[in-house]
Amino acid sequence: MKIPELIIEEGVEQISQGAFMACRLLTKVTLPSTLKTIEQEAFYKCSHLTDISIPEGLSTLGDEVFFSCDSLRSITLPVSITEIPKGTFLGCKKLETVNLSSELTTIGTDAFIYCENLKSFDFSAYPKLTTLQKDCFSQTGLQRVELPDQINTIEIGVFGKCSKLEHINVPTALTAVPDYFVYKCPVLTEVVMHAGIKTIGRNAFSDCIELEHIDLPNGISEISSGAFLHCKKLQITELPLGLTNIGSYAFSGTSALDSISIPRGVQILGPGAFEESGVRIVELPEGIKTFYDKVFNKCQRLTKVVWPADQKEIPSKTFYQCDTLSTFDIPLGVTEIKSSAFAECKNLYSVSFPETLKKIGWRAFDNCALKEVEIPDSVTEVGNEAFANNKSLRKAFMGRNIVYKNGAKFNFFSQCDSLQLLRIFVSKPIPMSEYDASTCMSYRKKCVLEVPSGCDSIYRATDVWRDFKEIRGVTVGGDTLAAVDFALLKMIYDRLDGKNWTNQWDLSSPDRFEGKWHGVTTDGDHITEIVLYNTELRGEIFAELFTLPTLTRLELTNGELRGSINKVLEGKEQNVSPVLKTIALSCNQLTGDLSPFANSFPALEKLYVDYNQLTAISVPIHSSIRELDYSWQFIDPNTQTPVVSDSCPVVQVALGTPFEPIISTLQTYDHEKQDYSRDNFRKNKIYHYTILDENEPVLMVNPSAFIYDSSIDKFKVGSDQFAKVPRNTPQPFCCTGSPYVPFYFSLDWIDGDVNMDRNVDLIDLQSLIYYCAHESSSSQFPFNYMTGDTNEDKEIDVRDAVVTVNRILDWKGEEPHPSRPYFAAPTVACNVVAIEGNTLRLVNAEEVAGIQLSLQGVSSDELRKASAVSGMKMACRQTEEGLRVLLYSFSGQTLQPGQHDLFVQLPAGTTVSKVILTNLDAKRLDAVVASTLTGLNQISQNEIDRLFADASGDTVLCIYALDGRLLYQGQPHIEHFTSLPKGTYVLRLGNRTYKVTRAK
Known part of the structure; x- marks a missing residue:
């Protein structure tokens, strides 16, 4: 429609939805004073409209009324319009001047988005303005924003992508900086915060590439995910006191960060929190409860880290590709280094491992510059290629207690072509094909191999292993188990039918190395753990099992251990191990009272004695035992002792x-x-329990046999992991001490x-x-x-x-x-x-x-x-x-x-x-x-008197309050009732019960 100028006559009260939509030649509109309503999209895409006067009587303005009116430069709205609807001026690229109602309270979603010529907006002119809805000033030309303190609601992205915005403040009515508040404002240099801010929202300042300084007041508890993502010039040395949560990628890409002090009290460090930042020195406080992966991933200027002693794990890729990190002291207390934690740290040449370390994950130190690796005896698991591609590695000493799984390859030092000395504590060589050895042990022809004394001849006779430059049998200090510890092993073997065990022990000497005593973990010359399940243990339980002073864990499950558990420690209670924290004796034939035994151990935290024949718990068990399973005791059904099975x-x-x-x-x-x-x-x-035919055996499966395969609907179970047992076989309640459970597998809940x-x-x-x-x-x-x-x-x-x-x-x-x-x-x-x-x-x-x-x-x-x-x-x-x-x-x-x-x-x-x-x-x-x-209806006073008069002397009277509390029980004398306060009660006389009101 070609209408360059439009005059709407007096008397018209409403312009309908889309009435002049896309009238691209329309330049001027005169509206009548009688107009009350302009509906949605009325002047939508009137791209040449430059002049329109809104009458004072207008009361209703629809959404997107002036959507994409590209030529509109100024607008004045009457006092009656107190809310700017959604998208009202969306895409009005030439809009420069806006005069709104002094009664304005709300600016709606997308109201001024894409108004790239709107360089200023005087928020102070609107004292009742409280709400700025989503993206309402996003991608405008605003240069400086002063928000009055009465604004208490700012939704997501309100000032995002404002390419000319240099200054903004956070009003005091807000306690949280909104999500995407000023994200991608490339020239923003100044942000004024206030002391009442508690949270910085998601991506609030992300991609503000010129922002150098921001005052983060104490009291902020959360810096949400991506809050300062890619703020390349940001310089912060101290984070606010009171901070508890640093979200994922909160400071990722802040390449100007130098050193950062994380305050005590931080409990969560999100994934990639400081990824690709410029931080050089990091001090981590104790007390962090959740430490996610990749926190310092690719921090290529990082040189020093103080790791907290209470943080037991170093998560995956925590220091991945930290190229300038050269040394790292892992403190005592750390138990696990997860996969790729230090991978690609190409200048990391020295790492000290604590005696508390238990596990080193897959490729944990792949492609580093380590010169020597000495894994402590506390370590029981090392992941594949844990130290692969360390081209400077000369010496590697494996711990004595590392478990080498069946079928595993010896690939821990793959492509470490400079390796000159390798020491392992394995009595029998790990099977390796020539092909595997060419990649996993390419260093072997230039390397000396040290193995336990007496085992060197076995290695010389084994394919692949015989190719080492030299094979030596060595005895290293600490290789011999202490006499008292070795004596206990002999006692266990002799008393518990060791000659018929499924995994035999070699007790020819106290020299210790991996595989010699299945299930036994040592630290130095002392035993710390004995874990034997499904080993065919048979015999009487004895006190010496529990008295080794260094023993922290004892698990003897799924056997035929006999004896009275309350008598085993009689006279020797003072000799029990002071550090024994875990005892598992599940699925045996133990009898007696659990209480004396359980309460004898000062450090005990976990006790599993399910599936035995215990008969009593005579006194309460110490509350310090936080995990206790005494369920499913198989007792003579005629016994008077109850089976406690809570x-x-x-x-x-x-x-x-x-x-x-x-x-x-x-x-x-x-x-x-x-x-x-x-x-x-x-x-x-x-x-879940599976109900089978009574004549059928129970099908049982080892839980560890489940292998996830490509979708949630497919699981594989190895055929050798199944077992059929008689129906009267004790069924474990929670897998503790038993690898097999009856099962019903379900993929839904x-x-x-x-x-x-x-x-x-x-x-x-x-x-x-x-x-x-x-x-x-x-x-x-x-x-x-x-x-x-x-x-x-x-x-x-x-x-x-x-x-x-x-x-x-x-x-x-x-x-x-x-x-x-x-x-x-x-x-x-x-x-x-x-x-x-x-x-x-x-x-x-x-x-x-x-x-x-x-x-x-x-x-x-x-x-x-x-x-x-x-x-x-x-x-x-x-x-x-x-x-x-x-x-x-x-x-x-x-x-x-x-x-x-x-x-x-x-x-x-x-x-x-x-x-x-x-x-x-x-x-x-x-x-x-x-x-x-x-007969529990209300009865009269005369009836009450008659009830008591008729009651025989051996009838028992019970009086209850209406909430069920027993108030009296005894002889049926009426004075016990008449002495009660006014109210309604329940009376039971013999086998009859009545509701009675005492009125006087």
Whole structure:
């Protein structure tokens, strides 16, 4: 349409959506004073529009009204327009002057984006302006921005990509610098912060390549991911006090950084936090809880690092390609160096390894300049090509306790062509083909090989190994085991049927080297660990096993060890190892009382004695033992000693039938260490009990045999990893001490199914409630709590518990969960179901915190009219099996066994068909549920007098408060009732129960 000038007559009140869209020749518009509304895109892409006057009476302005009006230079909006809608001036490239309402409160998303000639905007002219929405000034020509302090909301990217912006401040109403606040502002040089800032948002200043200085006030707790990414001229020497979290790539590419002091209190260092920065000196404080990969990756000026003593691992690629790093002292306490941690550090010539080191990862020091490597005896695992391509390496000494896996290649020093001396402690040569040796041991014809004394002749007779320049048998100081330690090995071998073990020991001499004593770890001339499982151990347990003063770990599992565990240390309690932290005796035939044994070890932290024949726990076990498994003791069913098995899941109790646990979960996860990301979780192993034909053996599999193969739907299991055993074979609860478990493999899970029994029920709810309240596991074998993250916000909180309630009850949406502290007056005829407190036979005398009932013959409306709740929240839902009712507590309300009875007031005629009980720890509870009681309606004073008059002397009177507390139990004298304060009570006389009000 060719309309160069448009005059709209008086009387018109509305311009409709897109009315003049793409009228590219339109240059001038005169609007009537009667105009009230301009709808969306009314002047969209009127690219030659230069003159338009907005009347004062305009009250409504739609989105994108002046979208891409390329020739518009100035605009004045009336006082009545208090919000600038989305995209109003988007792409108005020549817009220079803007006069907006003094009542302006909000500038909407993309309002001025791409207005590249808008060089200034006086924010102070708008005292009521509080909100700047997403990208509203992005890619404009603004040069200097002064934001007034009343602005309290700035969304993502508001001033991003402003190519001429030099100065900006953060208003005091904000405690967080917004995400992408001024990202990619290439000439920004000045940012004014204030003392109240707590967080710097994601990529807030990323790619501000001219920003040199910024004052980071103390009190900032988080610098989010990419906050200063690629700020090439940024110079910061100290980070703010109070900082706890440095996000991923926060300072990546800050090439002008020199030295950085990370304050004490930082708990998280994100992936690549200082990657490719110019930092030369780094001091890391103690107390960092999460240290991700690649933190100093490719810092090519880095020369000095002070590593914290409490940081046990050096993560993958932490110092990858740090070309100027020449030496590194790994402090005592570090246990693992992960893959490629120092790879490609081409000037790293010296590294000291501590005696605490256990593992060196794949290619950890690949392509460095190391001259000598001496791996301490504490190391048990070295990854493939750990020291490959060290062209300057002359000497390499392997530790005595390194485990060389079957089929592994000796490729630790591949392409180290200058290697002149190699010492290994392996009695039998590792099989190698000529082809493998040509790449893995290309140095061998110029290198001297040192092996344990007496083994040199074996190496000379073995292909590939015979090619070494010289082979020597050597005895190095510390190669001989101490006499007392060697004597213990002989004692174990002799007393526990060593001649029939699956892995034999060579006890011909105390000289020590790898493979000589399977399962034994030494440090210097002393034993620190003995780990024997599936070794066919047979015999009586004896005290000397536990008295070696340097022993920290003892695991003797899946054997036939016999003896009374409470007697084994009699008279020798003072001689036990003071440093023994882990004992595993699972799957044996031990008997007796666990308490005296467990409480004898001052440093013990982990104790596994599941699947034995223990008969008692006479006194509480020390709380310092933080992992304790004594489940599944196979005891004579006629014994009077209860089987303590509180690690079993909560089970359903059918009325009128004996209590029998339903085994549903055989393995759970360590919540502290498990990766619960949604994609990764589907790759993990989940084990459940498999119900097979009674005549069939149980199919068992070694969990380590699972190999992930290309997709979440395919897993391989080696055929030699299967075993069939008789059905009466003890089944391990959590794999501790046993490599085989009965399994049902599943690649999916049910949201909310915390205990992984494939049902969402009360146990899952109570586990979540406990977790919300305690921030810890509700069991010594943690359940998979992250399946309880039902709203997928990566937090476990009360919202997930509410969603779980709804899921149990099959609700599709939110419904109220009424809570009443006591019985209210019912509006229908009611009876009461009683769960007697003295019948709550709990494993460790713990408390009931949740009840789930299945009711028949009653509707949810009738139940609510019955006011059935006694001190707990109630939620209910009609299902195919009847009315499902949950009584639970978020506040810790519990029932004390022996002191409380549970009264559930139900409409007359209701039948209780199923009950589930759980305590605070979501452990199983045994309960006897009384029959439905009748006659619990209100009775008069005369009837009360008659009740007591008719009661015989041997009748027991019980008086309860309405919250279930037992107030009196004894002889049926009326004065015990009349002496009570005014109120309503429950009286039980013999087998009859009544609700009674004392009015006087």
